[in-house]
Amino acid sequence: MKDASPQTIYLSDYTPFGWQVADVHLTVKLAPKATRVVSRIHFQPNPNAPAQDFFLHGEELKLIHAAIDGTEVTPELTPQGLRCDVPSGPFLWETEVEIAPAENTALEGLYMSNGMYCTQCEAEGFRKITYYPDRPDVMATFTVRIEGDTPVKLSNGNPTDSGEGWAEWHDPWPKPAYLFALVAGDLVNHPGAFTTMSGKEVELNIWVRPGDEGKCAFGMEALKASMTWDEEVYGREYDLDIFNIVAVDDFNMGAMENKGLNIFNSSCVLASPETSTDANFERIEAIIAHEYFHNWTGNRITCRDWFQLCLKEGLTVYRDSQFTSDMRSAEVKRISDVIDLRARQFPEDQGPLSHPVRPESFQEINNFYTATVYEKGAEVIGMLKRLVGDEAYAKALDLYFERHDGDAATIEDWLRVFEDATGRDLTQFQRWYSQSGTPHLSVSEDYADGTFTLTFKQETPPTPGQPDKAPQVLPIAVGLLNPNGDEVVPTTVLEMTDAEQSFRFEGLSAKPVASILRGFSAPVVLDRETSAEEKRFLLAHDTDAFNRWEASRDLARGCLFDMVTEGAGPDTAWIDALEQVIRDGDLDPAFRALMLALPTQSELAQMLHAKGITPDPDAIHAAAETLRNAMAERWSSLLPELMAATRVTDRYSPDAKQSGKRALGNAVLSLQTRLDGGKAAQAQFDAADNMTMQLSALSCLISAGAEDAALAAFEQQWKDDRLVMDKWFALQVAATKPETAAPRAEALTKRPDFDWKNPNRFRAVMGSLAMNHAGFHAKDGSGYRLLAEWLIKLDGKNPQTAARMCSVFQTWTRYDAGRQALMKAELERIAAKPDLSRDVSEMVGRLLS
Ligand code: BES
Ligand code: ZN
Numbered sequence: 072m073k074d075a076s077p078q079t080i081y082l083s084d085y086t087p088f089g090w091q092v093a094d095v096h097l098t099v100k101l102a103p104k105a106t107r108v109v110s111r112i113h114f115q116p117n118p119n120a121p122a123q124d125f126f127l128h129g130e131e132l133k134l135i136h137a138a139i140d141g142t143e144v145t146p147e148l149t150p151q152g153l154r155c156d157v158p159s160g161p162f163l164w165e166t167e168v169e170i171a172p173a174e175n176t177a178l179e180g181l182y183m184s185n186g187m188y189c190t191q192c193e194a195e196g197f198r199k200i201t202y203y204p205d206r207p208d209v210m211a212t213f214t215v216r217i218e219g220d221t222p223v224k225l226s227n228g229n230p231t232d233s234g235e236g237w238a239e240w241h242d243p244w245p246k247p248a249y250l251f252a253l254v255a256g257d258l259v260n261h262p263g264a265f266t267t268m269s270g271k272e273v274e275l276n277i278w279v280r281p282g283d284e285g286k287c288a289f290g291m292e293a294l295k296a297s298m299t300w301d302e303e304v305y306g307r308e309y310d311l312d313i314f315n316i317v318a319v320d321d322f323n324m325g326a327m328e329n330k331g332l333n334i335f336n337s338s339c340v341l342a343s344p345e346t347s348t349d350a351n352f353e354r355i356e357a358i359i360a361h362e363y364f365h366n367w368t369g370n371r372i373t374c375r376d377w378f379q380l381c382l383k384e385g386l387t388v389y390r391d392s393q394f395t396s397d398m399r400s401a402e403v404k405r406i407s408d409v410i411d412l413r414a415r416q417f418p419e420d421q422g423p424l425s426h427p428v429r430p431e432s433f434q435e436i437n438n439f440y441t442a443t444v445y446e447k448g449a450e451v452i453g454m455l456k457r458l459v460g461d462e463a464y465a466k467a468l469d470l471y472f473e474r475h476d477g478d479a480a481t482i483e484d485w486l487r488v489f490e491d492a493t494g495r496d497l498t499q500f501q502r503w504y505s506q507s508g509t510p511h512l513s514v515s516e517d518y519a520d521g522t523f524t525l526t527f528k529q530e531t532p533p534t535p536g537q538p539d540k541a542p543q544v545l546p547i548a549v550g551l552l553n554p555n556g557d558e559v560v561p562t563t564v565l566e567m568t569d570a571e572q573s574f575r576f577e578g579l580s581a582k583p584v585a586s587i588l589r590g591f592s593a594p595v596v597l598d599r600e601t602s603a604e605e606k607r608f609l610l611a612h613d614t615d616a617f618n619r620w621e622a623s624r625d626l627a628r629g630c631l632f633d634m635v636t637e638g639a640g641p642d643t644a645w646i647d648a649l650e651q652v653i654r655d656g657d658l659d660p661a662f663r664a665l666m667l668a669l670p671t672q673s674e675l676a677q678m679l680h681a682k683g684i685t686p687d688p689d690a691i692h693a694a695a696e697t698l699r700n701a702m703a704e705r706w707s708s709l710l711p712e713l714m715a716a717t718r719v720t721d722r723y724s725p726d727a728k729q730s731g732k733r734a735l736g737n738a739v740l741s742l743q744t745r746l747d748g749g750k751a752a753q754a755q756f757d758a759a760d761n762m763t764m765q766l767s768a769l770s771c772l773i774s775a776g777a778e779d780a781a782l783a784a785f786e787q788q789w790k791d792d793r794l795v796m797d798k799w800f801a802l803q804v805a806a807t808k809p810e811t812a813a814p815r816a817e818a819l820t821k822r823p824d825f826d827w828k829n830p831n832r833f834r835a836v837m838g839s840l841a842m843n844h845a846g847f848h849a850k851d852g853s854g855y856r857l858l859a860e861w862l863i864k865l866d867g868k869n870p871q872t873a874a875r876m877c878s879v880f881q882t883w884t885r886y887d888a889g890r891q892a893l894m895k896a897e898l899e900r901i902a903a904k905p906d907l908s909r910d911v912s913e914m915v916g917r918l919l920s
Pocket of ligand 2 (some may be wrong): 361365383384387
């Protein structure tokens, strides 16, 4: 039954559950259309909770019977759960319910994917499996018996016993229900082993469908590297005898950290050189680390309520970014993270969906697994670390694990640990969790008599529900360079706490050039009026790799801005300054590849909008094309040279060194394609023996409009590989010219292999359409219409994935009146759909408000 009137839940309404759960015993008798779940739960009154009715969550369950201490009871049932009179002391609660995993297309709770049973319980999916207090602050040990005829049956914790048609598992660590998992199917394992720092042997397995066992080796190595890293860097050891990972084809998210049984979208764990790109390998390494790191930051210490989601997600994203920095290049990782933050979090924070890192209300929690909670949440931890220093950070983290192990904790707990470990008052810092919006930081400079003064002003524009903003604590990392390019003041962290504040540097022999916000030390928009000459100086001389990149990015943004608004030509001075960096063989190729990318068209649209100019997606697209053509022409002799220098002759490895070379080579290939119409790209496509080279060649051919033969060959080669075909679907829409984006996406949806109920395939087409900026924003509204139609269709089957994708409309008020009206009409059409899910209804409501 559908929820008629969605309710808003408030952080301020938090009350503990009236009972504690001593232990949970589940027996799951598997059958596709009639699985029986028998639960035996020991409840005891919670002395720390106010009196309340006994209410258990439960949705879409068929109650067979319920009993208290062995006596049948008849609870009052609602669409959200059940209410029952219970004894005043401890009691044993028993129920049996029936569910239909084969009919579960929402991919939440217990469902089937390719004949395999699997679960997804975060955030509130356990209530679709049985009646339970489905909230993270109720923690219990679980014993699970699985009955069914599948060869493999897995759950959390350690295996305790098994026989013909059954298996039992016990998880000794108390956990909230969202960490419950069960998997059963015809699976094969890629085994591994790990010895922890205290000498305990842990059995490792990656479970996959038969045929995929050759794609597990990389994931297994990443898992072992993560386990080692968490011991060495955070002193955290694994705590069970076994750690299982399962790959599932139908999965709403990337992966899930269920205790001892992580479940992964197969796209985030399966890898081979022939079928996966370097970017895929890097993502897999990061996501395996992320889910593994949750074992401590998320599982051993969990969240009191879902408002505290950033407690586990922000911290774990921060930890996985540290891991990637250590495994690969810290500078390249930082630049990539900032590109991602600006592409995903800034638009969110500057539009109708803006919310604090710790939201204060929601209707559907699934809508708050956002870039703000995750990526801004991680930035906040990075700032905290910069403010207190590395040593104090380590001390605070030790205290956090010591003090809160086994707890369901809050952001207040987290900050108190830092206060106690450092003696700092973090009252003002806490605003980073409660205040939404992106601060704008402006800076002016003054030099007189050897003293250089930087004056900063911060201001955060109003966001939904927050008209007035208070100043934030901003760590501003600054370095000063002499006019000859030498660094006179190395990176220093200025701590800004006021709306306006000055900082002085004394004893200088000449007016320095300031490098401000090094390493992107705070997630702000820096408004800085500097000359192009000074930016080129920083591009050439800054010792901070991030700011070197940023200087170039700034010049590119300025150039595109002038092209769009004044009809100016490409900035050849920038192109020439960039050439010096691109040519520098001493610089990391991965860094040089990043230097070659232009700001995204969406980023430019945001910049124009912020300056009061209505962005025209077609004009932005045209300017970007003109600029890239100019780069290609100006570097026509350099490009073949660079291509040759980046050739990899060793056996394929996805490591940072090789993948950096390929990234640079492929960035160069895309420029070269503008000169030769696709000749070099076709040659690379024909010779490619790995997916990175094959796919980037295909991308170039699509941009050049010379893709027909290659697309057909690619399809022929890969038609039986679902994950590779996702790339084929995605690229055609993402890389094509704007005018063909929506028509192509529509044509792809008519193919028999457009299995739209599979989230990966749906996103491959519809997500890519939204990524093709000028294509999605086609003036006739065809992009908007197609996407809205499919969101309406998907809402009926998988509300969570449909709702997440609604965010592509979050920038709708930036554009001209015509486009705004078209987008608004589509949003209203979605809102008017009968039986619209709570998930999509909340998203559309916020978008339109
Ligand atoms: N706990 C989440 C998975 C999740 C998200 C479950 C939303 C339910 C609702 C998991 O740890 C996670 O964050 N996964 C990310 C990838 C990660 C590398 C940031 C994902 O799935 O995208
Ligand atoms: Zn996570």
